[in-house]
Structure formats: structure tokens, C-alpha cells
Amino acid sequence: MSSDSVSNLMKGHMESLAAEGKRADGRGINEFREVKIETGMINTAEGSSMVHLGKTKVLCGIKLLIGTPYGDSPGSGTMTTSTELAPLADQSFDPGPPREASIELARVVDRGIRESRMIDFDALCIEHGERVWMVYIDLHILDNGGNLFDCCTLAAAAALSNAKIPNVQHGIADEDVDLPVTCWPISCTFGRLGDTVILDPTSDEESVMSARLTVAHDEDGNIRAAQKGMNGAFTDAEVREAVKTARKSDNVLREALKGI
Amino acid sequence: MAGQTDMELIKDGVRLDGRKPDELREVKITAGVLDNADGSCYLEWGNNKIYAGVFGPMECHPRHKQKADRAIVQARYTMAPFSVNDRKRPGLDRRSSEISYIVSQAFEKVVMVEEFPKASIRVDMQVVEAHAGTRCAAMTAASVALADAGIPMRDMIPACASGKVNDVVVLDLNKEEDNYGQADLPLAIIPSTGEVVLLQLDGHLTPDQFEEAMDLATSGCMDLYKIMRDALDKSYGGKK
Numbered sequence: 001m002s003s004d005s006v007s008n009l010m011k012g013h014m015e016s017l018a019a020e021g022k023r024a025d026g027r028g029i030n031e032f033r034e035v036k037i038e039t040g041m042i043n044t045a046e047g048s049s050m051v052h053l054g055k056t057k058v059l060c061g062i063k064l065l066i067g068t069p070y071g072d073s074p075g076s077g078t079m080t081t082s083t084e085l086a087p088l089a090d091q092s093f094d095p096g097p098p099r100e101a102s103i104e105l106a107r108v109v110d111r112g113i114r115e116s117r118m119i120d121f122d123a124l125c126i127e128h129g130e131r132v133w134m135v136y137i138d139l140h141i142l143d144n145g146g147n148l149f150d151c152c153t154l155a156a157a158a159a160l161s162n163a164k165i166p167n168v169q170h171g172i173a174d175e176d177v178d179l180p181v182t183c184w185p186i187s188c189t190f191g192r193l194g195d196t197v198i199l200d201p202t203s204d205e206e207s208v209m210s211a212r213l214t215v216a217h218d219e220d221g222n223i224r225a226a227q228k229g230m231n232g233a234f235t236d237a238e239v240r241e242a243v244k245t246a247r248k249s250d251n252v253l254r255e256a257l258k259g260i
Numbered sequence: 261m262a263g264q265t266d267m268e269l270i271k272d273g274v275r276l277d278g279r280k281p282d283e284l285r286e287v288k289i290t291a292g293v294l295d296n297a298d299g300s301c302y303l304e305w306g307n308n309k310i311y312a313g314v315f316g317p318m319e320c321h322p323r324h325k326q327k328a329d330r331a332i333v334q335a336r337y338t339m340a341p342f343s344v345n346d347r348k349r350p351g352l353d354r355r356s357s358e359i360s361y362i363v364s365q366a367f368e369k370v371v372m373v374e375e376f377p378k379a380s381i382r383v384d385m386q387v388v389e390a391h392a393g394t395r396c397a398a399m400t401a402a403s404v405a406l407a408d409a410g411i412p413m414r415d416m417i418p419a420c421a422s423g424k425v426n427d428v429v430v431l432d433l434n435k436e437e438d439n440y441g442q443a444d445l446p447l448a449i450i451p452s453t454g455e456v457v458l459l460q461l462d463g464h465l466t467p468d469q470f471e472e473a474m475d476l477a478t479s480g481c482m483d484l485y486k487i488m489r490d491a492l493d494k495s496y497g498g499k500k
Contacts, residue, residue: 042389043307045342055295059388061342084350087336087384088297088313138341138350140388142311143294169345 011208015194024205025054029198030245035256037154039162047163047179049260051155054202055145060155062163063136064179066170069129077124077132081110083139083152090144104229108187109139109152111225112216116185119160123180126172133165135179146203149214149227153187154253158260185224186253187216188246197238199249213239215246219254267440269425275437277306281430284420284480285393289401289491291408297384299409301491303401306434309389312401314409320380331376335364335383337398343390359395366399366448366457372412381411392438396420396446399458404488408495416488417457419448420480422473424465429472431480443469447477451485454478 014024021029033054042048047062069076083106113119124133137159139152161181167173191201191209201209210232216225223243228234234242269276279285285306294300297313304310320326325334337359341347352360363383371381383406385398396419403416423433424443433441443463449456465473 042309042342044344044389044391048342057294059340061340061388063342063347065347082341082350084340086311086313086338086386087382088294088300088311088315088386090296091315091318136341136347138347140340140386142386143296145295 010204014205014208015196018193018196018198023198025202029196030249032200032249032252033202035154035253037158037256037260039158039260045159046166047159047161049155049158049162051151051158053145053147053151053154053200055143056147056151057141057143057145058148058151058155059140059142060152060159061138061140062159062179063138064163064166065134065136066126066131067134069125069132073121074129075125076121077119077135079110079114079119079121079135079137081106081113081137081139081156083109083141083148085141085144089141104227105148105152106139108149108214108225108227109137109156111227112153112185112187113137113156113160116183116216116218116224118157118181118183118185120180120182135160144203146206147189147200149189150187150200150253153185153216154257157184157186158257161257162260183218183220184254184257185216185218186250186257187214187225188250189214190242190245192232192234192238197234197242199245213242215243217247217250221247267436269437269440270428270430275425275430275434277434281428282476282479284432284483285434287400287484287487289404289487291404291491291495297405297409299405299407299411301401301404301408303397303404305393305397305400307389307391308387308394308397310394310397310401311386311388312398312405313384313386314382314402314405314411315384316381316409316411317376317379318382320378325380326378329377330373331371331379331381333364333367333371333373333381333383335367335385335402336360337363337385337387337395339387339390339394343387359398362458362460363395363399363402366417367402367406369455369457370414370417370450371406372414375412381406392433392435393421393446396448399448400484400488404491407492415450415452416485417448417450418481418484418488419446419458420477420484421446422477422480424463424469424473429469429476431476443473445473445477447474447481449478449481451482
């Protein structure tokens, strides 16, 4: 269903369901949809993954290229995250340069991965100040069923943990080694539906919710990144509660990630 | 096309990947794989991997592109950054734009555009892994996605390339043959009428080799047509 076709009637219905602790698809308010992770399907990528979160499908490919480091971090590799809402993912797709929403998505995913230090950037240095590995995380959204933030973070984490450094192809060493991964960041996204806060919103819920909150944790339960979005607001208590819920609820995603 | 090369691409009638000159790579097609799109298809052709999605008929944007008496087909061919060995910069480049344009025109011949004045039918082709022959593979996937969307069409259009390697005319060039071969001829036809809706050619073919290449690509298209129909039959054919 396209976002503008969800009527006010639907909005009222979803809000009153949420107030009773129910959802249109039968889930509880703090429950994730079914998650499925596959890895290694793209041979031209150094790492790849396909993540299904309910009806949302995201394909992630990792490319590693050699480049020069930034002047302020001569001994560290670099990382770039881009998301592309493939035209086939959404009827409302506009051609042209990435829209603000897509840039926000890429930057939130980027921060979750970067600030958790999931990748050991110092291990990506080939020659101090001269040559480092540049990690490109490209996320392709094939089906937008809502909550792209968590699905993309999960896809990026899965593809990175599946990635190999292409030493042989670039003549750096005799064998390809695993990309050094230190921890597993997981994000949980909440939406405010009327006066209720729900986890893992579907695209229908997204079209009627007023505010969004994404919280990323590492596996030790430390908070690593957060982002509030949309033009509604959360109360202070809701924010604190959501962070606690995220810490409890991300287990199901963490287990799925470890299972690959 | 690098033209004449010392590289031995075919030996005793067997190609580098073990195929005979007139043999297609393995093609697997699944219809209806995406939820948001009105029709969709996932296709594997050798190592090529492609998703196609269709939206419409719907109001045409931008408005100035509307046709008063018919719909237009807006095809879009894009390659994922990770679909090739060197990362491809995201977005439309000149090659993708050209392919999108000629594919749109090819589909306007078979889609019953006169049924939907002022409308647009969007056909999106997303190459997620590329190993030569992606425009043909993408078109083939798009045909199945159009059928999956229930868009009225006169026929589907299978697309397949033939070419020349080491002076032998072959069907469906692989990566090495595409890079080092002598000619590449992508062809798309309407099977029920035999009409050609897409044809490109680069390289070098003698008049006789051109005839042979046309014959070979046409027979490749017909083989493909069967695989396309089987895929739809599997999704929609009901119990046998």
C-alpha cells in the first residue's frame, strides 16, 4: 500500500489498536517482525547480504578499494555508506540525486557501524599515510515494507562480517583475509503512534506515525548511536523507556546475525 | 570488443566455460518476488543476477511526458555499485541511460499502450551482479515482471545476444568473450510475429556471419521464451 493511500480512518484504527497494546499485523508493540539473513550471494562484492525484515528486503554489497587516508588519520582505513532506494522498492520513487530521507538513512546506518568501531580501521592501513583500504557499504533497498533503518544496519553488519580483504587481486599479500570485525552493532527503531511507542514500524505504521527514534547498541549493552526523526516529539520518559526496550529487544536480531 | 586477440576463447568447438557455440548459459526465472511492486521478477542468467519491478499503469510524471492517446513506458536500467569488480559509482551514467531509453521503446511496441492514455508504466531493472549480457537479461526479466503485473501485452519479448569469438559465431557471450571477442549483437524479438524490437551491434561480422549471428540470437530468444513461459506457468499455471 502506498503511503498516501492510508486514510485517516486507518490512522485512527492503528492508533486505537496501539493504545490497547495491539498492532494491525498481530504483533505486540515491542516485537520485531520475522527476520531472515542470507550472506555471500554476490560474487562481484567482497561481502554481501540479503536481509528480510517482515516484507522489507535489503541487499547489501561491500566493496574494498585502495586509496589515500585522510590527513587527520593517516593510519586508518575509511568507510563510506550509501543507500539506494531502488526504483522497484517503492511506487513513490523519484529519479534524481538522493533525497534527504535517503541521506539521513545512510548517515544513521553509517554512525551505528562507525561509532561502535565494528570495523578495526587501524587494521585497514596498508602503508602509513599513503595507502589504506576504503570500505564501501552499498545498501540496495529492494522492497520497502517499513523500518529501513534497522534492516539496513543489520544488512550492513551481516555483509561486513562476511567480507574478505581482496589482497590477492591488488597484489598486497598472498591470501585474502576476513575483514577485521570487532563487535556487532544493532539498531532498534521506534515509532510514536498516537500516544503509544511501537517497535519496528511497518510502512503503513510509518505513514501515520508522528515521530521516529532509532537507537543502536553494541553487544555489551552500551549505546552507540541514536537519531530522532520526523516532525512529532517523544516525552523524556518515552525516550528513556525506548532505550531500555531496545537493549532487551535487540536480542532477536543479534541471534539472527550470529546464526549466519 | 577488443577485436583480434591471441586469447583462445574457443577450442575444438568448446568455449572457456564448457559451452557449445549455440548453447545458452543456465537461466533461472522466478516471477512475483517483491511485495511493493505491482509485478516483479528475479532472474539468474549464468552469474548475472537481476531484479525487475513494474508499477502501473499510473499517472505519468513528469506531466509534459504524457501522451494524450496512449501510455508511455518508463524503463530504468541501473547497476548496483557492487555488481562489478571495480565499484561502480551509483546513479545513471550514459550507458544506463541509453539502455533505459531503447528498452522503453522496445516495450512500447508490445505493451497495449493505447489502452491507457496519459498513463505511465514504470519498468525498473536492477542489476545486482553483472557478468556480460545484462541488458538482455534485464529485458527478459522485465517482460516477466510486466506479465506478473498483469499489464496487457501482445507478447513478451525475450532478449539474447550472439557474437563472434576466434572467428566463430557463438550464442550468449560470457565475460571473457565480451571483453576479448570480435562482435556482440544483442537482439530482442516478438516471438509471435518474429519482429525485431531491439538490435545493437558492435565489432566485426562478415555478411554471412551476420546472417548466422541473427539466426543464432533468434533461436536463443525462442529458447528463452520457453523458460519465461515456464516461470509464469509455475507461478500461475495452477495444479497440473
